[in-house]
Amino acid sequence: MFNIGIITFREGLEMLVVIMALVAYAGNINRKDLLKFIYGGAISGLGVSILTGAVLLMQANRLTGYSKNLFNGSIMIFLAFFILYYMVWLRRQSKYEDLNIESKYNVKATGYGFFIFIFLTVFRECFEIIMFTLPTMTENIWTVIFGSIIGLTLAVVVVMLIYKAAIKISLKIVFDLLTLFLIYIGSEMFGEGILELFPSANSSLQIAGMLVFGLPTLFIFLRWKIKDYTNKK
Template identity: 45%
Template sequence: MSNAIVITFRECLEMFIIIIPLILYVGKIDRKDLQKFIFAGIGIGFASSILSALFLVNSINSLEGLAKEIFLGGTMIFIAMLILYNIVWIGRQSKNLSLDVTSKFDVKLKGGSLLLLAAVTIFRESLEIIMFLLPTINEQFIPTIVGILVGVILALLIMLAIYKSSIKLDLNIIFTIITVFLIFMGGHLFGEGLMEFIPNNESIEMSGQLIYSIPLLFLFLKREFKKYMRKNIKK
């Protein structure tokens, strides 16, 4: 359940960083009539992700024996590579975690563009949650669903705390902590994925975890240390 909480919290926080400021922004400039398009986009994105989840779960349930093991193993390795991509490639770009919509996007105040932005944002982040939790949702359905709900609530509470009070949270610190957790999770998935192809071999699982986690953790911490040093030099 802890995996579901952390993954959902991270992805939902990324959703809310875009969606909540967008809703507040159109209200602030007296264009509340556009909020319905944002909410419609949220609904479309959420519905699309649910349909995708049902399709993927049904596809897994239709497989049996070796085919199912290969599919699950391949999915675990794919998720581990997805985590690697997010951390190494996307992380090289300074991710804009500002809550100021005008500084993040060239916001076009048209219903269609707002609907599309909201729908794509919700669907993209929801699909990542689905992919991350796909290998475990069948075996631990109730704990996974509870973890998802807890993650959504925690992310929403943090965003509301930022807007409704004088609390100032460094979102970069939050994402750094979550990323370290995801590195170890990626290593675990990579090792388990290898085990699906070479069953009953614990040394393969442990080797996969170490080969994945140690270099990635080193690169990530090295990059974060350089960013920290540059930030302090500028001060």
């Protein structure tokens, strides 16, 4: 449940930051008529992602024997490498340094433009949550539900505090800390994925897989942070 909470918190925080930024932007330009498109896009994206997740879950539950091991193992290994890819992409984007809507997201202040952008943003983040939690869903869906509720609730609280200026916090620091947790989760997924593919092996294979993925990924992340720190000086 802890891992699921971290994943949903991280993805939910990113999603809510974008939504709240667009809501604030619509208010700043006196275009409250855009709010219905923003909220409509968010609800639509959530609904479509839930339907997609339900279809994937039904298909996954039909698998039995080694087919299920192969499915879960492949998904876990894919998601582990997705975390690595996302780290590289996020560094290139540097997307949390500010919340300038026009320059950062290149969104035109039109209803349909906001609707499509929010729909795609919410669907992408929710779909990532679904893919990360799908292997657990096939085993215990209630763990996923409760973990997701906790993570998303915390994300809502943090975003509201940030935008109401109740706390002074750097989003970049928050996402750096969450990235460290994701590296650990990615290591677990890689190790468990290898073990799923080779169910006859013992737990030492899982530990070896975690180290093979986790140590190089952590080294890359820390090297980036050290480079950023020295460049600022």
